[in-house]
Amino acid sequence: MEFSERMSFLIASEIRELLKISDQPDIISFGGGLPSPEVFPSEKIKEILNSILSTNPVKALQYSTTEGYTPLRKAIADRINCSLYTSFTTDNILITSGSQQGIDFTGKLFIDKDDIILCESPTYLSAINAFKAYLPKFIEVPTDDDGIIPDELEAILKNAQKSSLLNRIKLIYVIPDFHNPTGRTWTIERRKQFMEIVYKYKLPVIEDSPYSELVFEGDVFPSLKKWDPEELVISLGTFSKVLCPGFRIGWISGNKQIIYKYVLIKQGADLQTSNLTQMCIYEYIDKYGLEEDIELIRAKYKKRRDVMYSSIKKYMSPEVKSTYPKGGMFLWLKAPEYINSRDLLERCLENKVAFVPGGAFFPNGGNENTLRLNFSNMCEERIEEGIRRISDVLNKMIIKATS
Amino acid sequence: MINIDRENSTPLYMQIKTQLKDMILTGKLSPGYKLPPERKLADILNVNRSTILNAYRELKADNLAISTVGQGTIVNPALGSVANINNSNITPIQLPWKHLYSKMMSLSSDTITQDILELANRKDVISFAAGIAIPELNPLEELKKINEELISQFKHVPFQHTSTQGYYPLRDSIRNLMQKKGIIISNDEIMILSGSQQGLDFSARAFINQGDIVFTEEPSYFCARQIFEAFGANVIGIPMDDDGMSMESLSYMLSRFKPKFIYTIPNFHNPTGITMSLEKRKKLLALSYKHQTPILEDDAYGELRYEGEQIPSLKALDQNNYVVYLSTFSKVLFMGLRIGWVAAPKQVIQQFKVLKQISDVHTNSFSQWCLDRLIRENNYSNHIQTVLKENKRRRDIMLNSLNRFKPQNLEISWIIPEGGLYIWCSLPDEIDQKELMKNAEEKRIAFVPAKVFYSEDCDDNCIRLNFTFPSPNQIEKGIQLLMEAITDSYKEKQNEANSYTEIKPIV
Numbered sequence: 001m002e003f004s005e006r007m008s009f010l011i012a013s014e015i016r017e018l019l020k021i022s023d024q025p026d027i028i029s030f031g032g033g034l035p036s037p038e039v040f041p042s043e044k045i046k047e048i049l050n051s052i053l054s055t056n057p058v059k060a061l062q063y064s065t066t067e068g069y070t071p072l073r074k075a076i077a078d079r080i081n082c083s084l085y086t087s088f089t090t091d092n093i094l095i096t097s098g099s100q101q102g103i104d105f106t107g108k109l110f111i112d113k114d115d116i117i118l119c120e121s122p123t124y125l126s127a128i129n130a131f132k133a134y135l136p137k138f139i140e141v142p143t144d145d146d147g148i149i150p151d152e153l154e155a156i157l158k159n160a161q162k163s164s165l166l167n168r169i170k171l172i173y174v175i176p177d178f179h180n181p182t183g184r185t186w187t188i189e190r191r192k193q194f195m196e197i198v199y200k201y202k203l204p205v206i207e208d209s210p211y212s213e214l215v216f217e218g219d220v221f222p223s224l225k226k227w228d229p230e231e232l233v234i235s236l237g238t239f240s241k242v243l244c245p246g247f248r249i250g251w252i253s254g255n256k257q258i259i260y261k262y263v264l265i266k267q268g269a270d271l272q273t274s275n276l277t278q279m280c281i282y283e284y285i286d287k288y289g290l291e292e293d294i295e296l297i298r299a300k301y302k303k304r305r306d307v308m309y310s311s312i313k314k315y316m317s318p319e320v321k322s323t324y325p326k327g328g329m330f331l332w333l334k335a336p337e338y339i340n341s342r343d344l345l346e347r348c349l350e351n352k353v354a355f356v357p358g359g360a361f362f363p364n365g366g367n368e369n370t371l372r373l374n375f376s377n378m379c380e381e382r383i384e385e386g387i388r389r390i391s392d393v394l395n396k397m398i399i400k401a402t403s
Numbered sequence: 404m405i406n407i408d409r410e411n412s413t414p415l416y417m418q419i420k421t422q423l424k425d426m427i428l429t430g431k432l433s434p435g436y437k438l439p440p441e442r443k444l445a446d447i448l449n450v451n452r453s454t455i456l457n458a459y460r461e462l463k464a465d466n467l468a469i470s471t472v473g474q475g476t477i478v479n480p481a482l483g484s485v486a487n488i489n490n491s492n493i494t495p496i497q498l499p500w501k502h503l504y505s506k507m508m509s510l511s512s513d514t515i516t517q518d519i520l521e522l523a524n525r526k527d528v529i530s531f532a533a534g535i536a537i538p539e540l541n542p543l544e545e546l547k548k549i550n551e552e553l554i555s556q557f558k559h560v561p562f563q564h565t566s567t568q569g570y571y572p573l574r575d576s577i578r579n580l581m582q583k584k585g586i587i588i589s590n591d592e593i594m595i596l597s598g599s600q601q602g603l604d605f606s607a608r609a610f611i612n613q614g615d616i617v618f619t620e621e622p623s624y625f626c627a628r629q630i631f632e633a634f635g636a637n638v639i640g641i642p643m644d645d646d647g648m649s650m651e652s653l654s655y656m657l658s659r660f661k662p663k664f665i666y667t668i669p670n671f672h673n674p675t676g677i678t679m680s681l682e683k684r685k686k687l688l689a690l691s692y693k694h695q696t697p698i699l700e701d702d703a704y705g706e707l708r709y710e711g712e713q714i715p716s717l718k719a720l721d722q723n724n725y726v727v728y729l730s731t732f733s734k735v736l737f738m739g740l741r742i743g744w745v746a747a748p749k750q751v752i753q754q755f756k757v758l759k760q761i762s763d764v765h766t767n768s769f770s771q772w773c774l775d776r777l778i779r780e781n782n783y784s785n786h787i788q789t790v791l792k793e794n795k796r797r798r799d800i801m802l803n804s805l806n807r808f809k810p811q812n813l814e815i816s817w818i819i820p821e822g823g824l825y826i827w828c829s830l831p832d833e834i835d836q837k838e839l840m841k842n843a844e845e846k847r848i849a850f851v852p853a854k855v856f857y858s859e860d861c862d863d864n865c866i867r868l869n870f871t872f873p874s875p876n877q878i879e880k881g882i883q884l885l886m887e888a889i890t891d892s893y894k895e896k897q898n899e900a901n902s903y904t905e906i907k908p909i910v
Contacts, residue, residue, distance in 0.1 A: 010761070037560075042562065046555070061740065062535070104762045108507055112505045133608065230497065232498055246768030248763060248768075257500070261504065261508060269600070270596075270601045270741065276737075276770070
């Protein structure tokens with residue numbers, strides 16, 4: 001069989017291979033981006049499912065419209081109007097099968113072969129892979145502890161303008177809150193400066209916000225939507241990180257006309273997201289709200305972040321730089337240049353500990369001396385033990401290389 | 404309102420400019436607002452007039468203010484609503500989104516599915532348009548029980564991520580179901596999809612490059628054609644006989660073109676209801692081997708046979724791993740769960756897995772657990788029997804109603820389907836389908852016209868009628884009204900023919 005050209009750019013992702021490994025119970029895995037399962041409110045969900053099946057079964061099990069279950073869209077609009085400073089109605093919201101689908105649809109909507117996508121360096125691995133299916137080029141915008149670096153972005157855009165490439169730049173994909181993989185959050189100044197540049201060059205922005213609610217400390221910064229009177233920002237959200245990942249319910253929010261385009265794409269891709277699960281999430285929010293669950297998750301993840309960060313300080317060579325995430329699920333390590341984290345992973349697996357080598361998060365390659373660690377999915381003791389094991393291997397490699 | 408810090412190294416005029424700019428951009432000073440005369444502001448702030456002059460000059464350079472005769476300096480009225488943004492380089496031009504869309508997008512602008520679903524959901528309409536199974540038949544009590552048991556027993560586990568290829572026990576259940584139909588494959592050759600629509604999307608993505616050719620039956624399921632075209636395919640339609648795709652045409656077309664795959668709905672075809680004969684299935688496979696062209700077999704309706712002998716699927720007959728087989732549970736139960744599957748050679752499953760990973764990671768876990776449990780507890784085959792019985796009853800009611808209400812003076816005929824969801828009904832040439840749709844809508848009747856299913860203009864004057872979604876009463880009433888609408892359209896046409904005036908070109 002002869003496959004299409006786009007398939008040759010897609011390879012089974014490292015995360016997938018890792019999820020396989022991390023399924024083995026004796027491995028301490030900092031690999032996947034999995035939420036902690038113990039906080040899931042299964043009893044409440046059971047009640048809700050039962051009540052839906054008793055009171056409104058036909059609707060729950062029938063096709064509905066592609067846009068999604070209207071009360072849920074309304075609930076999402078109400079929720080994000082507070083956090084995104086928008087005045088969205090149901091028409092601004094499309095329900096997707098997880099926010100991954102929003103990323104894939106974005107590629108379908110905007111990207112022709114050889115178009116350019118701007119993204120942070122590094123950026124979310126599965127976004128890179130989803131976009132790759134549409135055969136784009138990537139330009140990585142440098143970042144630091146405060147987020148994307150506006151001057152670098154402007155320089156890139158100026159250059160593109162000079163070389164008449166500006167029209168090939170279709171969008172910029174960013175994760176301003178508790179970024180995957182680094183765990184960093186953009187400061188408010190950076191957000192403003194970023195939007196100024198975006199407005200100057202009229203660039204569509206895809207703001208991916210799966211982790212925004214998982215804040216442990218410090219300020220909660222507004223979404224980029226706050227500075228977006230012309231609706232250049234398309235935001236992706238999900239319930240996977242705060243309620244249940246297996247339900248695969250996310251959403252796209254933005255300008256009505258653009259949402260309508262996404263609806264057409266959804267129609268061709270899978271017609272609609274499961275109705276029963278949409279109703280279930282709506283009823284849950286309506287009955288219980290999400291705040292209690294989110295509080296539980298925050299407290300739990302914060303503890304785990306603390307343990308991971310202090311273990312790194314305790315066990316790891318000071319040659320290795322760590323980010324200090326104020327929320328989210330990930331922490332990012334930068335080892336000295338001579339360390340290759342793929343080699344490191346191989347040795348770590350022998351010691352029954354796993355992580356994701358950071359190189360995968362750079363669409364144009366390089367940066368093999370970096371690591372992404374997930375802290376949400378392992379209990380505190382295992383986190384400390386896992387960091388100790390990684391440190392053992394890594395410290396030895398550093399000593400060996402420097403002596 | 405303006406604070407000046409004389410200790411600050413920033414020049415005074417810049418301090419003033421920055422604060423004014425902020426007021427303009429935050430909307431405190433609205434577009435058109437008259438700024439104080441230079442001398443007056445200089446007095447208030449106790450600075451030189453030239454300082455204010457410089458500050459205003461900077462604002463003008465940023466296009467935030469302009470000089471007018473008579474009014475002095477005012478906030479630029481052209482700023483409009485964008486003045487809310489903190490931006491010193493505002494270009495008041497809207498982003499031309501349209502030019503940013505991909506080529507693929509410009510090809511998927513057809514909204515017919517949406518329109519049909521919306522029409523079908525309108526309470527006052529009798530809809531023969533949807534492709535929806537009988538809504539009332541779902542085994543709810545069983546589902547409730549399963550749901551209760553699963554959560555009590557497994558707590559949070561059914562709500563966590565499952566593997567991209569699908570929940571393993573469900574794949575195994577599906578393998579079992581398929582085995583009963585003579586399709587012998589391993590669990591590795593099965594993948595769970597979010598409805599079989601996703602299988603069409605993945606097939607297009609995995610196989611089609613811009614300009615590739617794909618064969619389908621003509622007519623065929625319009626969503627499939629739209630998806631293939633969106634990924635850049637040239638879709639070529641192969642005409643149909645009473646027993647499926649014309650093998651003469653196919654053979655000839657294969658000698659001329661090299662399609663990426665042949666898409667077919669061999670069982671109870673959408674829209675015609677035709678079933679491909681065993682002989683043709685064998686012939687189709689032989690041709691596909693000869694030309695090394697894979698077959699995409701869409702078996703959405705395979706379970707729904709009401710009479711006649713079951714014919715083995717192409718997948719069951721395939722000896723050489725040429726068939727990618729798609730099916731779904733949506734036509735027999737819980738369509739809202741959105742679960743379908745693909746059975747294909749491992750190398751194809753491998754590609755589909757990659758696509759699944761980037762498109763929605765995996766299909767809803769809980770739905771997969773429920774469905775698996777339902778199949779295992781043997782409720783599934785009982786349920787299918789119930790569905791078959793009721794579907795057949797409704798098909799017969801529609802066939803009877805067609806016979807009963809058909810106007811005697813008009814040539815209306817239809818194909819009796821042995822299964823599936825549709826009756827393909829042929830109307831006299833004189834009927835204009837646009838007119839008919841209008842007349843039918845007035846009577847609150849919906850159907851799907853033939854042209855939707857064709858890749859190019861057609862003179863096939865057929866309509867597709869679904870008999871499962873409306874209730875038996877609605878079917879009778881609806882067919883009667885539809886026939887009245889047809890008669891009306893026919894009469895209008897006759898009148899038109901009598902008063903025909905030649906249209907002269909406008910020069």
